[in-house]
């Protein structure tokens with residue numbers, strides 16, 4: 001598919017819960033980290049595929065605030081993978097014209113990883129082909145809690161009055177304040193759960209729960225999910241005209 005075939009009604013912002021790396025690896029008698037490594041390759045491919053599908057914003061759930069409960073070896077393996085991913089992919093993503101952002105509470109991540117995240121954001125800050133947002137140590141309740149704390153400070157210090165708080169003002173305190181809301185949220189690997197991902201932002205999103213494990217999420221699978229979205233009728237709570 002080429003850019004000229006893009007469906008104008010297709011999703012502009014796709015958010016993905018990348019699930020099933022562990023099961024994919026277990027099915028192959030390999031350690032879970034092998035699945036995460038295979039998953040990282042699909043992240044690159046998904047970014048490459050976005051322009052031909054008309055997807056301008058891609059947001060990926062890489063590590064949740066709940067994922068710290070995994071074994072210490074899996075957590076440290078994932079953190080090492082994120083560091084290596086940024087080191088290896090930074091120049092390539094930049095060449096593709098990808099603007100990379102991170103959402104989530106980065107304070108709790110190790111300093112080396114934080115420095116790499118800052119570096120990649122800075123390197124790509126003027127790019128505009130695809131906007132890739134990686135959710136790292138992200139949880140929607142945590143995001144809303146942190147936003148509320150900052151908003152409470154604004155009110156306590158009298159820069160904002162309580163009656164000025166509306167949904168736009170609250171949204172401007174979220175990690176995603178510069179991003180449009182997702183049009184389509186995809187979760188791979190068969191579970192029909194949101195798992196604390198973009199709860200506020202996805203209020204009117206369409207959801208696709210697909211059986212494919214994340215390491216099998218090819219550009220063809222991506223294209224077929226996006227094509228299904230193009231056929232849906234979205235009314236945002238209104239009656240069709």
Ligand code: FPP
Pocket residue numbers: 018019020021022023024036037039040043060061062063064067081082085134189214
């Ligand atoms: C879910 O599979 C996947 C994760 C918790 C990690 C996602 C990470 C990657 C795809 C690696 C690279 C990402 C970036 C952005 C570099 P799971 O472990 O929950 O699978 P399971 O449910 O089968 O156990």
